[in-house]
Amino acid sequence: MQGKLFSCRGRAQALVWLTLAMPLFVSVAGLAIDGGVLLDERRELQSIVDGAARSGATQLDMARLRTSGGSDVQLDPTLASQSSHAYANQALAASGGDWRTPPHVQVEVGSRRVHVLIQAQLATAFLRIASIDQVPVEAEAFADVQYGIHDGGGH
Amino acid sequence: MTTRVFDLQHQLDMSVPTPADRRSTRTAGLKGCGLAAILVVPVAGAGEAPTGWLFAGLTALAVMGIAARWPRIRWGWLALLTGGAGLAVPRGPWGSVGPPLFVGTLLCVILWVAQRTNARRDSRPERGSRERAARVMVGFSGERHVGRVLASELPQEYALINGLKLPRGAGDIDHLVVGPSGVFLLETKTMAGQVVCAPDGTWHRTRVGRGGTPYTAYIGDPAAQVQRNIFAVRQALRRRLPELVRGTPFWIEGLVVFPHPKTELHTETSRVPAVPLAETTFRICTHAPRRRLQPAEVEAVVRALLAEAQPGLATPARQSAQALVELAVLLPVVLVLVFGAIGVSRYVQTRAAVVAVAHEAARAGALASSPSEAVDRMRQRSALVAPGLGLDARRMVLGWDLTRFGSRPGQVEATVQYPVDYADLPLVGELLSTSVRAEHIESVDPFRSGVAAQPGRGG
Numbered sequence: 001m002q003g004k005l006f007s008c009r010g011r012a013q014a015l016v017w018l019t020l021a022m023p024l025f026v027s028v029a030g031l032a033i034d035g036g037v038l039l040d041e042r043r044e045l046q047s048i049v050d051g052a053a054r055s056g057a058t059q060l061d062m063a064r065l066r067t068s069g070g071s072d073v074q075l076d077p078t079l080a081s082q083s084s085h086a087y088a089n090q091a092l093a094a095s096g097g098d099w100r101t102p103p104h105v106q107v108e109v110g111s112r113r114v115h116v117l118i119q120a121q122l123a124t125a126f127l128r129i130a131s132i133d134q135v136p137v138e139a140e141a142f143a144d145v146q147y148g149i150h151d152g153g154g155h
Numbered sequence: 156m157t158t159r160v161f162d163l164q165h166q167l168d169m170s171v172p173t174p175a176d177r178r179s180t181r182t183a184g185l186k187g188c189g190l191a192a193i194l195v196v197p198v199a200g201a202g203e204a205p206t207g208w209l210f211a212g213l214t215a216l217a218v219m220g221i222a223a224r225w226p227r228i229r230w231g232w233l234a235l236l237t238g239g240a241g242l243a244v245p246r247g248p249w250g251s252v253g254p255p256l257f258v259g260t261l262l263c264v265i266l267w268v269a270q271r272t273n274a275r276r277d278s279r280p281e282r283g284s285r286e287r288a289a290r291v292m293v294g295f296s297g298e299r300h301v302g303r304v305l306a307s308e309l310p311q312e313y314a315l316i317n318g319l320k321l322p323r324g325a326g327d328i329d330h331l332v333v334g335p336s337g338v339f340l341l342e343t344k345t346m347a348g349q350v351v352c353a354p355d356g357t358w359h360r361t362r363v364g365r366g367g368t369p370y371t372a373y374i375g376d377p378a379a380q381v382q383r384n385i386f387a388v389r390q391a392l393r394r395r396l397p398e399l400v401r402g403t404p405f406w407i408e409g410l411v412v413f414p415h416p417k418t419e420l421h422t423e424t425s426r427v428p429a430v431p432l433a434e435t436t437f438r439i440c441t442h443a444p445r446r447r448l449q450p451a452e453v454e455a456v457v458r459a460l461l462a463e464a465q466p467g468l469a470t471p472a473r474q475s476a477q478a479l480v481e482l483a484v485l486l487p488v489v490l491v492l493v494f495g496a497i498g499v500s501r502y503v504q505t506r507a508a509v510v511a512v513a514h515e516a517a518r519a520g521a522l523a524s525s526p527s528e529a530v531d532r533m534r535q536r537s538a539l540v541a542p543g544l545g546l547d548a549r550r551m552v553l554g555w556d557l558t559r560f561g562s563r564p565g566q567v568e569a570t571v572q573y574p575v576d577y578a579d580l581p582l583v584g585e586l587l588s589t590s591v592r593a594e595h596i597e598s599v600d601p602f603r604s605g606v607a608a609q610p611g612r613g614g
Contacts, residue, residue, distance in 0.1 A: 003457075020597040021485070025492045036503035039444060043507045055598040061467050083564065083598075092595065117492055 028124025038135060041097050041122055045139035048091040049116045053143035056084035056114035056153060060145070073147045077109040083117050084109075098123045100134040112145040157255035159314040160306045184226075184269025185519035188219055193326055193531075194486055195261055199254040203579075207254040208473025214255035230270055232261035234394050269577060297414045298329050301432055304414075305330060308436035312450065313459045319464050321387040328384050330412075333456045337444040338407045341429075341435070342381045346374070347417040352425040375511040377404045377425040381409035388460065399452060400421070406445055410435065502589065505575045508544035509551075510593040515540045516553060517597035526557040533569055546573055565599030 019107040059079035064072050092103055104119035121134040192215035200208030221228065241256035242461055302317045309315060313334030320327050330341035344350075349363030361371045385407045393400045413420060414432040422429035432436055448456070449452070519536035523529035541548040554570035574590040 022488075029496055033498050036499045039503050040506050043510050044593075047510050047593075050514065050595055051595060058600050058602070060260070060599050060602065087596070088477070094594070099412065118519045123330075 019150065027126075027129075034124050034127050034135075037098075037125070038122060038137065042137050042139065044095050045103075045118050045120065045137060046141070048088055048095065048120050049141040050143075051091060052084040052088040052105075052107070052118075052126045053114045053116040053141040054089040056109065056116065057082040057143035057145055059083050073145060074111045074123075075109055075114065075145060078096070080109045080114055081107045084114060088116065088118060092118075112141045116141050116143075156307050156313050157309045157313050157315060159311070159457070160302070161461060162302070163316065163320065163321075163461075165317040172515045178196070184266045185219060185222055187265050187269060190216075191261060191265055192258065193359055194221070195258055196254075198490060199257045203251045203254055206251045210251055211254040211258045214259045215262060218259055218266070222266050226270075230263045230267035233512060234260055234267055236271065236348055237263055293345050294343075298343045299432045300345075301330060301341070301343045301412055301414050301435075304432055305332065305436060309334070310440065312398045312453070313439070314453060316457065316460060319392050319460060319462075321463055326380065328388070331388070332439055332458065333448070333453050333460075334439070335447050335450075335453070336439060336442040337448065338388065338456060339439050339442075340381055340407055341412050342376075342384075342407045342410070343412050343414060345415050346413070349419045350374075350413065350422065350429070350446055352378070352422040352429065355423045356424075356426070358425075363606070377410075377411045377429075378425050381411060381427045385409050391457065391463040392459060395463065396455055399455065408442065410438065412561075441499075491572055498577055501577070502575055502581075502591070504545065504591070505573060508541075508546050509571050510538050510595070511593050512541055513548065513569045513571040513595040515581045515595040516555075516571065517567050517595040520555065520557070520569060521565075521597040521599045522533040523567075524561045529557055529560060529567055530555060533567075537569075537571065546571050550574060560599060563601055565601065566596050567599060568594060568596045570594040 043063075050135060057075065057080065059076050059082075061074045061076040064074055088105045090106075092105075099118070100121035100123045103118050106117040106119070108115040108117075117138065117140040119136065119138040122137050123134055124132055127135070134135075169557045187217045192212075194214055196208065198210040203210075222230075229394035237256055238260040241260055244252055244256070298317070302315070305315055309332065313332055316331040316333070317329070318327050325482065327345040328340055332341065334341040340354040346360055346362075348360050350358065350360050352358050356376060357373060358371045358376055358378075359371050361369055363369050389400070390408055409427040410436050411422075411425070411427055411429040412432055413429065418431060420429055420431065428438075432584075503556050516537040518535040519532040523532045534553060537551065537553050541551055550573060554572070556568035559566040559568075570592065571594075572590055572592045577589075
């Protein structure tokens, strides 16, 4: 009788060990997946802000350029902002990220520089278990106006 | 003198090892090796199936064959050698070499551990040898002597249990004394010479050899043995007499008793008091406990401990089998999780690289003068940056949309698709088969000279 009792206790011990270890393993795997998604979305956002900033930096103030005879090169704040916003919104819609709230796009246009910042809240899959429903992600980029004669580059 | 003496001492183990015993000791590592091979060969070989399975299986058989033929080989060095080779050999040209090296390293490590365990066991006198018999006889006669002395010196209200064996105890409890002054657990050590307990808890004995030369040898820690047995007694009483253990602290005293008249003790730093036999009874009877036991409680404790005494419980073989079952149940789960995590990391890495290539390709295309030049630039740029980002340019599919190249504002869209390779990941490789895709739109600078509009789409 005693032997049977002890044997049962031994099996229960293995089950307890398994039960305690499983959440740990699943947590590690969940953390890896959520972390991976976070890195992926961060990289995607960076690509979008880069493109949006450069898109805005192509919108020059043509009236000022013409009246100055080509010597005063400045950005058109309205057009540049519109262009960056349009690019970012189009790219964000195409990317299909699992955002908790729509990403916030902020564009600042200077005389020769465009600064784009996108802030978003990414919905988590596994961290919800630990009451972390969302994690903040943000990316920013600057693009400057260059004029004159330049090498085409690209290689 | 007490008449309440319970002798539970087991028979002396004076047996001579049989050939089966010797074989069993020698093949202890082989069994573990075989089990590990059954578990690991399918997993390790899956990355290079089917040759991986063949080579891994042959390696396992070869290692076990060597272990059976030459058991004294230096497995530790062999494990280092195979492990080093596993890290150093390039996988590209010889992909199939990975599984056998992995299996070989693992089996060598198992055999090395088994070899070390056996070596430690072999340092004790062999079962059946004269030295072993002499030690057992000395120990047994010492215990009998202590039992007789205690029985003759303890008052009648004390009970003495000799050779009690409890589940989860550290071997037999040489003597257990239960009386009004408490419960006393005694471990007998019959040895002559100077016995010293060092501040770090290690015990050693110095004695003079036949030639007059003193020599010192380490002895097992009797205090640890006593403490583990105290724990076992407490657990047994907690199960059998919960109302007695609950409430007022119920203390179990431990003592290491040295019955040999030529023992000289220097054991002030011992966690458990060490005393010569002559002082033992006095120490027990004059002990002032926090709580004195009533005669009925003494009787209940003795009855409970006798009821708990069961020989042959929890044999190491059963424990070992249980550990193997646990390992067998957990290993696949752990491996799936580990390889799954590697798969996720590989996906993320590939995706980040593909996004970067699409970005670079679109930028290069946007700097072109015409759509046809844009295509050339995109191809060249993506082929140039892909290797640096860990991608194989030959497996990458580049697409483009240049329909808005000449419009105002002009745009170049690049699309990159790349298959993620999970084939070398066992267990999960077969389940996963994905490719990642990324696109990037780049604006064409309207103020660049020489931009020609020839819309096109391709890939």
